[in-house]
Amino acid sequence: xxxxxxxxxxxxxxxxxxxxxxxxxxxxxxxxxxxxxxxxxxxxxxxxxxxxxxxxxxxxxxxxxxxxxxxxxxxxxxxxxxxxxxxxxxxxxxxxxxxxxxxxxxxxxxxxxxxxxxxxxxxxxxxxxxxxxxxxxxxxxxxxxxxxxxxxxxxxxxxxxxxxxxxxxxxxxxxxxxxxxxxxxxxxxxxxxxxxxxxxxxxxxxxxxxxxxxxxxxxxxxxxxxxxxxxxxxxxxxxxxxxxxxxxxxxxxxxxxxxxxx
Amino acid sequence: xxxxxxxxxxxxxxxxxxxxxxxxxxxxxxxxxxxxxxxxxxxxxxxxxxxxxxxxxxxxxxxxxxxxxxxxxxxxxxxxxxxxxxxxxxxxxxxxxxxxxxxxxxxxxxxxxxxxxxxxxxxxxxxxxxxxxxxxxxxxxxxxxxxxxxxxxxxxxxxxxxxxxxxxx
Numbered sequence: 001x002x003x004x005x006x007x008x009x010x011x012x013x014x015x016x017x018x019x020x021x022x023x024x025x026x027x028x029x030x031x032x033x034x035x036x037x038x039x040x041x042x043x044x045x046x047x048x049x050x051x052x053x054x055x056x057x058x059x060x061x062x063x064x065x066x067x068x069x070x071x072x073x074x075x076x077x078x079x080x081x082x083x084x085x086x087x088x089x090x091x092x093x094x095x096x097x098x099x100x101x102x103x104x105x106x107x108x109x110x111x112x113x114x115x116x117x118x119x120x121x122x123x124x125x126x127x128x129x130x131x132x133x134x135x136x137x138x139x140x141x142x143x144x145x146x147x148x149x150x151x152x153x154x155x156x157x158x159x160x161x162x163x164x165x166x167x168x169x170x171x172x173x174x175x176x177x178x179x180x181x182x183x184x185x186x187x188x189x190x191x192x193x194x195x196x197x198x199x200x201x202x203x204x205x206x207x208x209x210x211x212x213x214x215x216x217x218x219x220x221x222x223x224x225x226x227x228x229x230x231x232x233x234x235x236x237x238x239x240x241x242x243x244x245x246x247x248x249x250x251x252x253x254x255x256x257x258x259x260x261x262x
Numbered sequence: 263x264x265x266x267x268x269x270x271x272x273x274x275x276x277x278x279x280x281x282x283x284x285x286x287x288x289x290x291x292x293x294x295x296x297x298x299x300x301x302x303x304x305x306x307x308x309x310x311x312x313x314x315x316x317x318x319x320x321x322x323x324x325x326x327x328x329x330x331x332x333x334x335x336x337x338x339x340x341x342x343x344x345x346x347x348x349x350x351x352x353x354x355x356x357x358x359x360x361x362x363x364x365x366x367x368x369x370x371x372x373x374x375x376x377x378x379x380x381x382x383x384x385x386x387x388x389x390x391x392x393x394x395x396x397x398x399x400x401x402x403x404x405x406x407x408x409x410x411x412x413x414x415x416x417x418x419x420x421x422x423x424x425x426x427x428x429x430x431x
Binding site (some may be wrong): 003010013018022029 | 266269270273274277278281282285286291294299300302303306307308311324353364366367385386388392395396397399400402413416417
């Protein structure tokens with residue numbers, strides 16, 4: 001069976017779907033509303049369960065005279081386990097102590113096309129902006145794939161003589177940015193450099209990738225090498241040592257895939 | 263045009279196409295519609311941002327495919343659990359999930375999820391292997407390999423099905 005024949009068979013099989021009734025978009029709105037209500041109910045139940053659990057624990061630790069809801073539990077155990085709102089720091093907008101990993105949907109990932117050309121190649125920053133409404137964290141290297149364009153991708157902290165970037169824990173506030181510097185080295189033969197490509201970028205700890213359009217004029221030619229640095233706070237390519245206070249960063253890499261950092 | 267109007271237009275333009283794709287993944291229209299509506303409700307939650315994308319339909323397609331694979335796994339698990347609970351014999355193979363009534367649909371839904379995904383995207387959504395590779399972050403060779411293996415298996419399944427019918431089984 002050739003491809004065209006198979007396509008036609010599938011089309012014939014699926015023909016009834018071409019004339020099926022399309023529901024009104026309000027159905028989708030209602031469905032979304034229901035899901036949000038379900039989510040709120042589940043969150044409410046979880047909060048109640050946590051409060052009740054904290055109360056039981058505080059009672060067992062502090063004796064029956066202590067009121068779990070009074071906020072008087074001052075032991076380390078109490079502070080660590082109680083989830084009553086009055087026990088939490090009251091600073092509005094401060095990042096939570098255990099920040100969840102940024103997921104792809106939280107981030108706008110862009111190539112701002114500000115390249116710095118040096119001896120080791122072209123250095124560009126891949127920028128991750130938190131477009132969500134809560135803090136999230138990024139630690140380690142983003143995974144870069146260049147589908148359709150064979151390139152060698154290396155993940156390391158010290159990228160030749162160009163710069164050093166330590167693995168740091170970046171807590172990303174809503175609207176703020178982090179970046180990963182990429183040193184792109186073209187091969188001797190530049191025949192594959194005249195097209196535009198799309199790179200698949202997966203933030204560390206995330207499961208889905210985002211396609212970022214990448215002009216090959218930035219030196220990302222086929223069969224070139226892309227050296228990827230860990231993620232750091234900011235949005236510009238690094239051209240020194242990060243963090244600036246670090247005197248010596250133990251070298252890590254090169255790795256062919258990002259090593260685990262959590 | 264208002265955001266609601268834009269979404270309505272997007273929904274109208276893509277609903278049938280997405281359902282057709284999902285019928286290929288799950289094998290029946292009811293589940294396909296349910297998954298399509300769930301995927302559209304997810305895109306609606308992020309519509310102000312996703313509407314700025316060059317191709318929001320690629321996003322909804324990806325979500326829908328993932329939901330289809332997940333739903334099938336859950337269904338298979340539920341059937342296996344029920345089989346165990348009612349005690350019909352643990353050495354029996356798990357019953358297959360409800361399938362489309364046509365030989366082609368049946369053959370397609372018998373493919374492993376990863377091969378089925380690529381076959382559906384290529385032959386039903388009419389995507390090139392390069393586009394599948396880019397959109398789903400798979401190496402080109404993997405896409406080609408899964409497509410070739412999927413097609414081979416599909417033809418094999420179809421042939422067996424036809425033989426079974428002609429044998430009167």
